[in-house]
Amino acid sequence: MFAVIMAGGKGTRFWPRSREAMPKHLLDILGERTIIRETVERIRPLVPAERTLVVTGRSHAAELIRQLPEIPPENILIEPVGRNTAPCIGLAALHIRKCVGDAVMLVLPSDHRIGDEAAFRTVLQTAARAAAGNALVTIGIRPTGPETGYGYIEQGDRCTPPGDTAVYRVRSIREKPPREEAERFLKQGGFLWNSGMFVWKASAILEAIGRLLPDLNGGLMRIREVLGTDQEQAVVDAIYPELPSVSVDYGVMEKARDVLTVPGDFGWSDLGSWDALWEISPKDEQGNAVRGEFVGIDATRSLVHSPGKLVALVGVEDLLVVQTADALLVCRRGHSQDVKKVVEEIEKRELKGYL
Amino acid sequence: MFAVIMAGGKGTRFWPRSREAMPKHLLDILGERTIIRETVERIRPLVPAERTLVVTGRSHAAELIRQLPEIPPENILIEPVGRNTAPCIGLAALHIRKCVGDAVMLVLPSDHRIGDEAAFRTVLQTAARAAAGNALVTIGIRPTGPETGYGYIEQGDRCTPPGDTAVYRVRSIREKPPREEAERFLKQGGFLWNSGMFVWKASAILEAIGRLLPDLNGGLMRIREVLGTDQEQAVVDAIYPELPSVSVDYGVMEKARDVLTVPGDFGWSDLGSWDALWEISPKDEQGNAVRGEFVGIDATRSLVHSPGKLVALVGVEDLLVVQTADALLVCRRGHSQDVKKVVEEIEKRELKGYL
Numbered sequence: 001m002f003a004v005i006m007a008g009g010k011g012t013r014f015w016p017r018s019r020e021a022m023p024k025h026l027l028d029i030l031g032e033r034t035i036i037r038e039t040v041e042r043i044r045p046l047v048p049a050e051r052t053l054v055v056t057g058r059s060h061a062a063e064l065i066r067q068l069p070e071i072p073p074e075n076i077l078i079e080p081v082g083r084n085t086a087p088c089i090g091l092a093a094l095h096i097r098k099c100v101g102d103a104v105m106l107v108l109p110s111d112h113r114i115g116d117e118a119a120f121r122t123v124l125q126t127a128a129r130a131a132a133g134n135a136l137v138t139i140g141i142r143p144t145g146p147e148t149g150y151g152y153i154e155q156g157d158r159c160t161p162p163g164d165t166a167v168y169r170v171r172s173i174r175e176k177p178p179r180e181e182a183e184r185f186l187k188q189g190g191f192l193w194n195s196g197m198f199v200w201k202a203s204a205i206l207e208a209i210g211r212l213l214p215d216l217n218g219g220l221m222r223i224r225e226v227l228g229t230d231q232e233q234a235v236v237d238a239i240y241p242e243l244p245s246v247s248v249d250y251g252v253m254e255k256a257r258d259v260l261t262v263p264g265d266f267g268w269s270d271l272g273s274w275d276a277l278w279e280i281s282p283k284d285e286q287g288n289a290v291r292g293e294f295v296g297i298d299a300t301r302s303l304v305h306s307p308g309k310l311v312a313l314v315g316v317e318d319l320l321v322v323q324t325a326d327a328l329l330v331c332r333r334g335h336s337q338d339v340k341k342v343v344e345e346i347e348k349r350e351l352k353g354y355l
Numbered sequence: 356m357f358a359v360i361m362a363g364g365k366g367t368r369f370w371p372r373s374r375e376a377m378p379k380h381l382l383d384i385l386g387e388r389t390i391i392r393e394t395v396e397r398i399r400p401l402v403p404a405e406r407t408l409v410v411t412g413r414s415h416a417a418e419l420i421r422q423l424p425e426i427p428p429e430n431i432l433i434e435p436v437g438r439n440t441a442p443c444i445g446l447a448a449l450h451i452r453k454c455v456g457d458a459v460m461l462v463l464p465s466d467h468r469i470g471d472e473a474a475f476r477t478v479l480q481t482a483a484r485a486a487a488g489n490a491l492v493t494i495g496i497r498p499t500g501p502e503t504g505y506g507y508i509e510q511g512d513r514c515t516p517p518g519d520t521a522v523y524r525v526r527s528i529r530e531k532p533p534r535e536e537a538e539r540f541l542k543q544g545g546f547l548w549n550s551g552m553f554v555w556k557a558s559a560i561l562e563a564i565g566r567l568l569p570d571l572n573g574g575l576m577r578i579r580e581v582l583g584t585d586q587e588q589a590v591v592d593a594i595y596p597e598l599p600s601v602s603v604d605y606g607v608m609e610k611a612r613d614v615l616t617v618p619g620d621f622g623w624s625d626l627g628s629w630d631a632l633w634e635i636s637p638k639d640e641q642g643n644a645v646r647g648e649f650v651g652i653d654a655t656r657s658l659v660h661s662p663g664k665l666v667a668l669v670g671v672e673d674l675l676v677v678q679t680a681d682a683l684l685v686c687r688r689g690h691s692q693d694v695k696k697v698v699e700e701i702e703k704r705e706l707k708g709y710l
Contacts, residue, residue: 016667293709295700297693310682310709312371312697315690316674321683327665328678330685335670338652342667345650354665 001128002103002202003047004092007036007056007064007110008082012343013273013336016327017305020355025111026063029277029305034067036110042117043106046124051103053077053095054110055088080237085196085248087240090209090220093202098227104128105205107198107248113280115267123264126165127199130260136208137199138170138253140192140261141268146182149272151175151194151249153261154185170259175250192263194249196270199262205252213251219243273336274320274329278303288313292323301333327354356483357458357557358402359447360394362411362419362465363437367698368628368691371682372660375710380465381418384632384660389422391465397472398461401479406458408432408450409465410443435592440551440603442595445564445575451557453582459483460560462553462603468635470622478619481520482554485615491563492554493525493608495547495616496623501537504627506530506549506604508616509540525614530605547618549604551625554617560607568606574598628691629675629684633658643668647678656688682709 010023018024025036033041040052049070055077056064065073077091089107096103106124114120127137140153156169173194177185185191198205210217219239226235244251253259269280281289281303288296292306299313306323313321318333331339346354365378373379380391388396395407404425410432411419420428432446444462451458461479469475482492495508511524528549532540540546553560565572574594581590599606608614624635636644636658643651647661654668661678668676673688686694701709 016665293706295697295704295706297696297700298690306683310371310701310706312682312684312694313686314684314693314697315687316685319671319685321685323678323683327667328661328676328683329667329669330671330674330676331668332670335653338669339667341652342650342669345652346665349650351648351650351665 001047001051002092002096002100002105003040003043003052004089004096004105004107005036005039005052005054005110006085006088006107007054007060008079008088009109009111012340015339015343016322016324016329016354021059022063023060023111024271026060026067029271030113035113035271036064037067038114039108039110039112040068040071042114042120043108043124046121047106050075053092055079055092057082078233078236080240083240083243083245086209086213086216086246086251087219087243089198089205089248090216091223091236093206094220094224094227096202097206098224102201102203104131104199104201107200109196109270111271112195112197113267113269113271115269115280117266119266120264122165123262123266124199126160126167127260127262130159130167130262131199131201131204133258134201134204134207135258135260136204136253136256137167137260137262138173139195139197139199140263141195142263142265143186143191143193146179146186147193148176148179148182150270152177152182152185153192153194155190155192155261155263159260166263168261168263170253170261173249173254173259175254192261194253195264195268196249198248198253205248208252208256212255213244213246215244216246216251274303274305274322274331274339275333275336277305278320278333303333356402356406357447357451357455357460358395358398358407359444359451359460359462360391360407360409360465361440361443361462362391362409362415363434363443364464364466365437367695370694370698371677371679371684371709376414377418378415378466379626381415381422384626385468390468390626391419392422393469394463394465394467395423395426397469397475398463398479401476402461405430408447410434410447412437433588433591435595438595438598438600441564441568441571441601441606442574442598444553444560444603445571446578446591448557448561449575449579449582452561453579457556457558459486459554459556462555464551464625466626467550467552468622468624468626470624470635472621474621475619477520478617478621479554481515481522482615482617485514485522485617486554486556486559488613489556489559489562490613490615491559491608491611492522492615492617493528494550494552494554495523495618496550497618497620498541498546498548501534501541502548503531503534503537505625507532507537507540508547508549510545510547510616510618514615521618523616523618525608525616528604528609528614530609547616549608550619550623551604553603553608560603563607563611567610568599568601570599571601571606629658629660629677629686629694630688630691632660633675633688658688 154171156171287301293310320331509526511526642656650667675686
């Protein structure tokens, strides 16, 4: 079994901690270890370092190698430009085919949070068994609210006998629905959030790309010819900008036959924003989630993220307060999606040091 | 004419900018110059540097000399401990008596803000003329609201003819009244805020202290004997801790006869808190008063004080955000009196570097 860690994210919503040079997955937002370090370590019982591939952008490769010294450098695959998940997964699948002929691959975002790691690994093992045929398996998350930022997986028939971990056929996948539709999904039941984590054989996903994404497939076939030669990176660099930018969800999963899902319940968060971090963080009696030295006077339900600096909150509630050496964010809880507007404004005003 | 600048304040309410080692008057909170520098410069047309005395604590003397290089070092009077305003003023009056026999002295806090400096000087000149007899003159401020943090001066008869700047007899001085009383004063009219700025002859205030504060007077007389000798500071250091801690308002002004007031209207603020700074600061269209690089997304009516660092506010209103190299304060507007509780908490938890 292989693992493919997708580490192409920019994470502008975690400004000011996340920066162009240091996206979310390279940060220690959750604790002492960086997020990608946690991602790699939690699958270590299933996949050794030599079978872990990481796909990332050129500017983050050096830091990534520094953080993951046990991963062989040749397992770090460089995308010259981001082209969404389908090309990234296709490139990794080619490497696996070249390396071992064929294998099941766990495709995992680098920057999610998993609360219960043992439960997570059980789900991955179930998914791997389900993918041993030629099915494409997606990990579904039981929804806790009518979120509109996720895709929804409609469960079909159950494939496993009672007692075994549940695996379902997928009836349909609905990309980010409007609020009313999400509410209907929740009320109706039988829908899961699409976590963006997938399990399949390298041969199965390449076959599906060949059938459903011919442009991408053409590019991948040209890369395949030079794989392992000294021309490899040059050809990837030349071809990648021409590839269609398409997600594996939209480009493959929504259209493929033989798609299965394993519902998971392992304290998942995609850590999409500072709000999400407050949600999953341990809190004190006043509902404050604090990292750093803190004095609160009549201060409640806030996030304070300020490693190494004192923060005092007085008479405030529902704030996200994030501090770095050169910048400070103070954001109302529930508004952290707008942090990307701050980054846009910094770009517009050319305050370049802060990007 | 002499000026006596009282620079003994601690200014904990301006934490985290004000610290034990750097109280409010030594900070550049208002603009490019420090507050005491502005205080000294605005009276320069009336009083030369050699006739300006500054009374301060030992730990702030060096910084004060650095900020006010034109003031002769012997004009910096050191109080070994703070004993409120009456001893401070008495000590300065002794120096003036010793130096020139007698003179009118302008007694000014080091840390107030004056918007209209020309109008302020006109008021001081009027007060100086009124003090040329033996009156004790206090500068009154026309109240703009029923503040409970100030003393109130009840005006009596007018002493100056129409056309001249108004000077009134003082009927009574009421220390910090309860809210209802302050409201009544405002409704009734004829009340002024006590600004804590005074004008009198050195001989007149020493005479009043002699009459009304015999304990203080005894200590001052012992200091007078050694003034100008090499024992002076040693005797001050020995006697000061024994002096009664009493304000000139309570100890003298409320009880003295022949007290006059000159009402002033010159954009005064005692800069008592970060709230006060927001009130007097120029604001942008969203009502934000900003110092430092700033990005606001749906952010209104806030103070941002962050020299040299970027602050982004998202979806918030009515906040006071103050940042230094090592600490951050985020306070709801209207709650900045509670900043002193932060300082108390820092003391209690012995986070000493932050005091």
